[in-house]
Amino acid sequence: xxxLVCVKRVPAPGAKINITGDGLAVDTAHLGFTTSPHExxxxxxxxxxxxxHGGEVTVLTLGPAEAEEQLRYAASVGAHNxxxxxxxxxxxxxxxxxxxxxxxxxxxxxxxxxxxxxLFGNESAxxxxxxxxxxxxxxxxxxxxNGIKGIDVGDGxxxxxxxxxxxxxxxxxxxxxxxxxxxxINLPRYPTMKGRLASKKAALATVEQPTxxxxxxRLRLHRPVEQVSETVILGEGPExxxxxxxxxxxxxxxA
Amino acid sequence: xxxxxxCDHDRGTLVDAxxxxxxxxxxxxTRAGVSCEAVVIGKGAEEAVGQLAAYGATVVHLxxxxxxxxxxxEAWGETLAQLVASSGASIVTACGTDRxxxxxxxxxxxxxxxxxxxxxxxDPSDDTWSMTRAQWGGSLLEDVTLAAGRKIVSVAHHAxxxxxxxxxxxxxxxxxxxxxxxxxxxxxxxxxxxxxxxITLATAPVVVGGGRGVGSAEAFAPLEELAAELGGVVGCSxxxxxxxxxxxxxxxxQTGTRIAPxxxxxxxxxxxxxxxxxxxxxxxxxxxxxxxxxNIVVRADWAVIGDLHKVIPAITEEVRRRRS
Numbered sequence: 001x002x003x004l005v006c007v008k009r010v011p012a013p014g015a016k017i018n019i020t021g022d023g024l025a026v027d028t029a030h031l032g033f034t035t036s037p038h039e040x041x042x043x044x045x046x047x048x049x050x051x052x053h054g055g056e057v058t059v060l061t062l063g064p065a066e067a068e069e070q071l072r073y074a075a076s077v078g079a080h081n082x083x084x085x086x087x088x089x090x091x092x093x094x095x096x097x098x099x100x101x102x103x104x105x106x107x108x109x110x111x112x113x114x115x116x117x118x119l120f121g122n123e124s125a126x127x128x129x130x131x132x133x134x135x136x137x138x139x140x141x142x143x144x145x146n147g148i149k150g151i152d153v154g155d156g157x158x159x160x161x162x163x164x165x166x167x168x169x170x171x172x173x174x175x176x177x178x179x180x181x182x183x184x185i186n187l188p189r190y191p192t193m194k195g196r197l198a199s200k201k202a203a204l205a206t207v208e209q210p211t212x213x214x215x216x217x218r219l220r221l222h223r224p225v226e227q228v229s230e231t232v233i234l235g236e237g238p239e240x241x242x243x244x245x246x247x248x249x250x251x252x253x254x255a
Numbered sequence: 256x257x258x259x260x261x262c263d264h265d266r267g268t269l270v271d272a273x274x275x276x277x278x279x280x281x282x283x284x285t286r287a288g289v290s291c292e293a294v295v296i297g298k299g300a301e302e303a304v305g306q307l308a309a310y311g312a313t314v315v316h317l318x319x320x321x322x323x324x325x326x327x328x329e330a331w332g333e334t335l336a337q338l339v340a341s342s343g344a345s346i347v348t349a350c351g352t353d354r355x356x357x358x359x360x361x362x363x364x365x366x367x368x369x370x371x372x373x374x375x376x377x378d379p380s381d382d383t384w385s386m387t388r389a390q391w392g393g394s395l396l397e398d399v400t401l402a403a404g405r406k407i408v409s410v411a412h413h414a415x416x417x418x419x420x421x422x423x424x425x426x427x428x429x430x431x432x433x434x435x436x437x438x439x440x441x442x443x444x445x446x447x448x449x450x451x452x453x454i455t456l457a458t459a460p461v462v463v464g465g466g467r468g469v470g471s472a473e474a475f476a477p478l479e480e481l482a483a484e485l486g487g488v489v490g491c492s493x494x495x496x497x498x499x500x501x502x503x504x505x506x507x508x509q510t511g512t513r514i515a516p517x518x519x520x521x522x523x524x525x526x527x528x529x530x531x532x533x534x535x536x537x538x539x540x541x542x543x544x545x546x547x548x549x550n551i552v553v554r555a556d557w558a559v560i561g562d563l564h565k566v567i568p569a570i571t572e573e574v575r576r577r578r579s
Contacts, residue, residue: 013391013527013528013529014527014528015525015526015527015528015531015550016528016550017391017394017395017528019395026395037510038510093369094369094370095369098364122353123356123372125391125392125509125510126390126391127390127397128372128373128389128390128391128392129370129372130351130356130357130360130370130372130373130409131356131359131360131363131364131370131372134328134332134357134360134361134364135360135363135364137364138361138364138365139364143329143441143442144328144329144442145328145442146328146353146357147353147357149503161448163504164447165455165457165458166449166450166451166452166455167447167448167449167450167451168447168448168450169326169444169446169447170444170445170446170447170448171442171443171444171445172441172445173441173442174441180357182510183503183506183510183511184496184502184503184504184506184510184511187496187497187499214369215368215369215401215402215403216369216370216371216399216400216401217399217400217402218397218398218399219385219397219398219399219400220397220398221390221395221396221397221398222395222396222398223394223395223396224393224394224395224396226554229556231542231552231553231554231555231556231557231558232556232557232558233547233557233558233559233560234541234557234558234559235559235560235561236559236560236561237559237560237561237562237565237566238561238565238566238568238569239569240559240561240566240569241566241569241570241572241573242573243559244541244557244559244566244570244573245570245573245574245577247518247541247557248485248518248574249577251517251518251539252517253460253461253485253486253487253517253518254485254574254577254578
């Protein structure tokens with residue numbers, strides 16, 4: 001299997017997200033960065049599939065030059081080829097991102113042959129546009145299903161499972177196919193020391209993609225106004241149990 | 256001019272989120288000066304139309320085709336895109352559920368239009384719309400403008416409360432037969448696996464949550480007991496699933512399940528953004544934590560300061576004592 005995974009570099013926030021003075025971006029002065037969680041699982045899934053069935057994994061990202069860090073991380077856990085589409089701006093809108101990724105994937109496939117499987121995260125952790133994978137799949141004329149938490153590779157098709165309330169939906173999708181995966185499909189491995197060292201030497205291709213902005217334009221980011229209510233402390237330790245159950249009775253959940 | 260509201264259903268049972276979409280849609284339609292029409296797609300659709308007029312649908316489009324045996328993102332997207340073209344609709348909306356956002360993304364890709372997901376407020380007074388949408392699962396908001404011939408937007412789930420229209424609309428039911436290629440069956444659901452028939456995390460009236468502070472897989476047993484006593488289920492934070500203590504299907508958060516119980520009892524959970532956005536739709540939150548300054552304690556309605564391993568069994572015991 002030849003598999004391509006699209007990932008996004010995102011800030012790793014804790015309890016609070018701050019915004020830059022111009023309102024256009026998350027203030028990352030005191031934050032680390034990570035691979036968007038669904039996509040970290042997509043990389044792991046691709047590596048597991050290739051370990052079981054043979055083949056190679058290419059990881060593609062569109063982002064700032066620093067996104068090389070997330071590509072190298074992917075290499076440290078088993079990805080073979082790394083591709084960066086560099087951008088100057090904080091973020092591109094979803095249409096523009098999809099157009100650039102489509103052009104890049106088409107370029108790689110023209111030179112090296114088609115991928116059997118393209119994996120995206122269901123949505124990015126930060127912007128959450130819920131559409132880039134679908135747009136790319138449509139532009140390439142390939143089937144796509146989102147929300148995938150299980151993949152079995154068959155002969156000429158993949159069986160994909162999508163979590164719904166209380167169970168799974170099953171899809172049988174012919175390859176070449178595109179899947180939007182969700183965290184929980186696997187538990188991503190940590191890189192080994194050997195993997196880390198090898199990732200530093202992995203070849204990284206940089207592909208510029210001149211594209212035009214789409215119809216959605218960011219004006220500013222802001223934090224939602226929270227209804228701050230005073231927290232009522234019911235007590236300390238197990239002695240508070242009676243007060244807790246009073247509250248539960250009041251809420252009608254003891255019935 | 257027309258707005259189309261995609262109303263999702265599960266084999267003939269209308270999904271509650273569809274009523275949020277209609278509530279949002281009919282208000283937006285009024286302000287944009289267009290009619291509000293519902294779209295229900297596929298097998299069983301005719302069984303799901305009952306409430307749509309009461310929620311403001313002047314017309315209900317029932318789309319059927321032999322490919323549409325069950326949910327299929329491509330087939331649904333193609334169907335809706337064709338209806339947009341044939342009806343001349345200028346606005347398309349849905350609730351920002353997994354399915355809603357997915358189908359609208361397909362519509363947008365097919366019509367080559369932008370798609371703005373998870374809006375909370377939309378101002379349609381100018382040709383270019385101004386809107387506020389959710390980022391980071393709703394913990395950050397983004398003001399954007401939308402310049403497009405046809406406006407495709409989803410409303411963030413739980414952003415509006417579903418409410419019937421002050422006067423019911425006519426709700427004329429009309430059939431729509433899309434022209435679908437048989438190949439679109441490639442992404443239609445082929446089978447379903449039921450894992451649990453009882454209460455689920457997304458619908459439970461009570462969720463007892465545990466975080467890193469629980470300490471181990473075994474230490475979740477008292478949380479299970481309390482949840483069972485209250486007719487609820489156990490949820491957990493991302494740290495817990497990353498440690499392998501609970502399956503990912505129990506995870507509450509941005510990359511897990513969004514819960515909306517009557518009460519969320521969050522124990523040993525600090526309340527990082529990732530977790531908070533999955534819990535913030537809870538009607539009430541009761542935190543149990545040793546740290547009075549923990550994010551979840553500050554945002555909770557009530558809190559008990561103490562060790563969950565002692566507090567939770569004491570609550571269970573008190574519940575049993577009052578029942579007996």
